[in-house]
Amino acid sequence: MPRASRLRSNPESARKTLAMTVSKMDLTELTIKQAHEGLIKKDFSSVELMKVHLAEIEKIDKEIGAYLDVAKDLALRQAEKIDGKIKNGEKIGLLAGVPCAIKDAILVEGEKCTAASKILENYVAPYDATAVKKLKDEGAVILGKTNTDEFTMGASTENSAFKVTKNPHDLSRVAGGSSGGSSAAVAAGMACYALGSDTGGSIRQPASFCGVVGLCPTYGAVSRYGLIAHASSFDQIGPMAKTVEDCKIVFDAIRGKTPLDSTSVEQKISNFKLEPLRCNFAELSQISNLKIGVPKEYFGKGLNAEVEKIIKNAIKKAENAGAKIMEISLPSTEYALACYYILVPSEASANLARYDGIKYGLSEKGENLLGVYLKSRGKGLGPEVKRRIIMGTYCLSSGYYDAYYKKAQEVRKLIREDFKMAFSKVDLLFCPVSPFPAFKIGEKADDPLSMYLADIYTVAVKLAGLPGLSLPAGKIGNLPVGLQIIGNHFEENKILSVAQKLEKVL
Amino acid sequence: MISEKEVRRIAKLARLELTDKEIEKIQKDLSAILDYFNLLERAPKAEIVRGLTAYNNSAFREDGAVPQPREVAQKIISAAPDKKDGYIKAKTVL
Numbered sequence: 001m002p003r004a005s006r007l008r009s010n011p012e013s014a015r016k017t018l019a020m021t022v023s024k025m026d027l028t029e030l031t032i033k034q035a036h037e038g039l040i041k042k043d044f045s046s047v048e049l050m051k052v053h054l055a056e057i058e059k060i061d062k063e064i065g066a067y068l069d070v071a072k073d074l075a076l077r078q079a080e081k082i083d084g085k086i087k088n089g090e091k092i093g094l095l096a097g098v099p100c101a102i103k104d105a106i107l108v109e110g111e112k113c114t115a116a117s118k119i120l121e122n123y124v125a126p127y128d129a130t131a132v133k134k135l136k137d138e139g140a141v142i143l144g145k146t147n148t149d150e151f152t153m154g155a156s157t158e159n160s161a162f163k164v165t166k167n168p169h170d171l172s173r174v175a176g177g178s179s180g181g182s183s184a185a186v187a188a189g190m191a192c193y194a195l196g197s198d199t200g201g202s203i204r205q206p207a208s209f210c211g212v213v214g215l216c217p218t219y220g221a222v223s224r225y226g227l228i229a230h231a232s233s234f235d236q237i238g239p240m241a242k243t244v245e246d247c248k249i250v251f252d253a254i255r256g257k258t259p260l261d262s263t264s265v266e267q268k269i270s271n272f273k274l275e276p277l278r279c280n281f282a283e284l285s286q287i288s289n290l291k292i293g294v295p296k297e298y299f300g301k302g303l304n305a306e307v308e309k310i311i312k313n314a315i316k317k318a319e320n321a322g323a324k325i326m327e328i329s330l331p332s333t334e335y336a337l338a339c340y341y342i343l344v345p346s347e348a349s350a351n352l353a354r355y356d357g358i359k360y361g362l363s364e365k366g367e368n369l370l371g372v373y374l375k376s377r378g379k380g381l382g383p384e385v386k387r388r389i390i391m392g393t394y395c396l397s398s399g400y401y402d403a404y405y406k407k408a409q410e411v412r413k414l415i416r417e418d419f420k421m422a423f424s425k426v427d428l429l430f431c432p433v434s435p436f437p438a439f440k441i442g443e444k445a446d447d448p449l450s451m452y453l454a455d456i457y458t459v460a461v462k463l464a465g466l467p468g469l470s471l472p473a474g475k476i477g478n479l480p481v482g483l484q485i486i487g488n489h490f491e492e493n494k495i496l497s498v499a500q501k502l503e504k505v506l
Numbered sequence: 507m508i509s510e511k512e513v514r515r516i517a518k519l520a521r522l523e524l525t526d527k528e529i530e531k532i533q534k535d536l537s538a539i540l541d542y543f544n545l546l547e548r549a550p551k552a553e554i555v556r557g558l559t560a561y562n563n564s565a566f567r568e569d570g571a572v573p574q575p576r577e578v579a580q581k582i583i584s585a586a587p588d589k590k591d592g593y594i595k596a597k598t599v600l
Binding site: 123124126127262332334335337338339341342349353356357358359360361362363366367368369370371372373374375377378379381383386387389390391393394397404407408410411413414417448449452 | 513516517519520521522523524525528531532535536538539540542543545546547549550551552553567578581582585586587588594596597598599
């Protein structure tokens, strides 16, 4: 039996061990809150906590493949700094000294940042992404950079130029993608939490497949500065963690407007009150004044029957707790995937023009400048990235622009209107994250359209710029299934608050 | 089915050198994907939307040089594959 098969689902074990004293626990199972309490009580040091995680990476990551690069020196420097502060009796924040992982599409100064592409194989980030800078300011200990599909284009990490990340719950299956390295690292106890990025489901789907909590914030809630661009009107950085509470802690640390990303906004935070953190069954009744919409289009053909059962059960639990459940229609749903796969590759084809063999990364010799471009890009970019650049260039090219790009922009408006209408009637939407649990490695690798269909329930949210969260809701055998909770713009607190209550009963 | 000639034309526009095998695969994949996109023809007409959230957050940066510390410039230049005397080197255009 492979060693990784003993790996546990951390959200569950974290809950089970809540009552135990921290010192008796396996340090790789700690939530952020528990790690913080242990640090301030001096049950362990940040260096110890970091070393335990590095040892776990050393021990099991050969099998899982979550990390592309481990940043030992950076982690040690930061952990020692925090230990010094604790020793001096200084007050430390919740994230100080707690080890995390960063998706390799997000820049960490002085560390390699490849976006899992050969064209950036030796690229060293010259600065920190704003989200990383904010985590560092909070004293976060960065353990390393996690695997992703090349330039975050994919739903399984199989498009990584370097390796496939395996699902810690079943090593023959994918961890999901594109933030599959981050979700696997958190699920397998190789990081307390992680940052991912979501363009069409890349936080929520791997979170669902690996049984962790993943939040894709409202477009603009977190600065994109230092996130390697995929599709700029979709991309968003967000947290992946063992519990909803941890997700909130990380989200609160990284959100906010920065002048370096003109599309970032200071969140007009909804006043939705987050209830006391350790709530019991009685408190669940507090969701009784909530209206939860269930979009009927998300429960049709193609949805795995077991997944449907788990999602319906979660909806039932919310209903039992007093929430009003209403069936909702999002009539333009059937167009969402086509719309997404026109707009996103179109934006990507422009964004990826920068990889030209001149400014950074891989460079091939050519007879003239054009030859350098053609050969460097031809050699350095992988099949899925090339396919999407061709798709995007095609949709934007003269003669096809109106039929594809312009039409898709119109449809984007329709999809946005659907959600606007829905949120005039309900507080939140509940639906599946993915039509199926983690699939077998190689199962969809040769058929791009079937891989794209894995995104069917996650892309519409991004077309509308809305926040969405994946909450572990049950399992099919070993395989976790996530419930997707979608909120209106900047209503992350409402999503998190309800998710936090539901996670206790699912 | 999208023609081989069309794929080659688009690849050139996209500055991508593709092997014959890659062209063949993309031709096949792209045809299936474009067929799928055709379902948008059924979608009702709508006005194009600008700005995703309720907040208008588009902005233009001033068209000017932003002074940067020397070490930032050095880091950026050092990332370039070919450089000389603190400049990035490129092949002649013509």
